[in-house]
Amino acid sequence: MPVLDYDLAATLDSGQAFRWRKICDHWEGVLGAHYIRLKQTPDGILAASANPVENWDWLRHFLQVETRLADIVATFPTDVPMTAAVNSCPGLRLLRQDPWECLASFILSSTKQIVQIRQIIGLLCERFGKAIPVPAGARAAFCFPSPAQIAAASEADLRACKMGFRAPGLLAAARAIDSGTFDLESLRQLPYAAARVRLLTLHGVGGKIADCVLLFAYGFDSAFPLDVWVKRALRELYFPKRRVTDRRLEKFSSKHFGPHAGYAQQYLFHYMRTKLKPSTKAKKQQG
DNA sequence: CGCCAGGATTGAA
DNA sequence: TTCAATCATGGC
Numbered sequence A: 001m002p003v004l005d006y007d008l009a010a011t012l013d014s015g016q017a018f019r020w021r022k023i024c025d026h027w028e029g030v031l032g033a034h035y036i037r038l039k040q041t042p043d044g045i046l047a048a049s050a051n052p053v054e055n056w057d058w059l060r061h062f063l064q065v066e067t068r069l070a071d072i073v074a075t076f077p078t079d080v081p082m083t084a085a086v087n088s089c090p091g092l093r094l095l096r097q098d099p100w101e102c103l104a105s106f107i108l109s110s111t112k113q114i115v116q117i118r119q120i121i122g123l124l125c126e127r128f129g130k131a132i133p134v135p136a137g138a139r140a141a142f143c144f145p146s147p148a149q150i151a152a153a154s155e156a157d158l159r160a161c162k163m164g165f166r167a168p169g170l171l172a173a174a175r176a177i178d179s180g181t182f183d184l185e186s187l188r189q190l191p192y193a194a195a196r197v198r199l200l201t202l203h204g205v206g207g208k209i210a211d212c213v214l215l216f217a218y219g220f221d222s223a224f225p226l227d228v229w230v231k232r233a234l235r236e237l238y239f240p241k242r243r244v245t246d247r248r249l250e251k252f253s254s255k256h257f258g259p260h261a262g263y264a265q266q267y268l269f270h271y272m273r274t275k276l277k278p279s280t281k282a283k284k285q286q287g
Numbered sequence B: 001c002g003c004c005a006g007g008a009t010t011g012a013a
Numbered sequence C: 001t002t003c004a005a006t007c008a009t010g011g012c
Helices: A008-012 A057-063 A069-073 A080-088 A099-109 A114-128 A147-151 A155-178 A185-189 A192-200 A207-216 A228-238 A246-256 A261-274 A280-286
Strands: A021-023 A026-031 A034-041 A044-049
Touching: A008 A026, A008 A034, A026 A057, A080 A228, A080 A261, A099 A114, A099 A155, A099 A207, A114 A147, A114 A155, A147 A155, A185 A192, A192 A207, A207 A261, A228 A246, A228 A261, A246 A261
Parallel strands: none
Antiparallel strands: A021 A026, A026 A034, A034 A044
């Protein structure tokens, strides 16, 4: 896939998706029922699957290689923090994930750090997902379990994957989707606000998780997931030494960053986590 | 507003 | 070695 302005490593490791692993010079993961290897080359991204693939459109779609990144970045405000965030990682992109995998993953993400989210999802796939072919020498790989596969599990089986109090929420969502009570596909036709209202009816899905799913799976670029890192980034970069409520940050982010605010959020999130990691000393001073 | 829900990690004792 | 604080989101 020819593409120049694409930072594969940053994109796969930026907290949007949790099933990609770096192995030497490439990345391995599972997409649908395919074991996939991806490698960044000077002129694009090289992909290989463990089984024959005739048409790679689904991978292009997942990676969003055809998205015109420069056009999106051009809509961002040209203030100092935003410029610094973009310059710190110019090829960072948003993926376009499967809605069910994305929803389930972010239900499991609540109050968890990325390493732990990966661990929970790894156990979930291993225990409930279908095994798929892998190349010689690679570790076993599994599909992300379907709503039906999760719906058939007990809460105790799910808790055994170390997801704790998130188990009932995941189970209820899987059952609602499997039974047809909740239709993830129908959200595509809805405007952002209406789709968000639907997602918020699910147990364990609040505004932050709903926005992650709307942004990462449906491509609603106006969704702006406000997690602690982004809140911290906004407070430090845009409201230094001023006391600002969450409500105010919501208002600000929905107005300030333009039609692709969600994309801007991804840059700020990455910038905050990689370049502006607060030291333990700074944290103590805050308290 | 304030508490609670697991579990991995970090840092202190 | 143990132990406590930290992380971070939604429901009540």
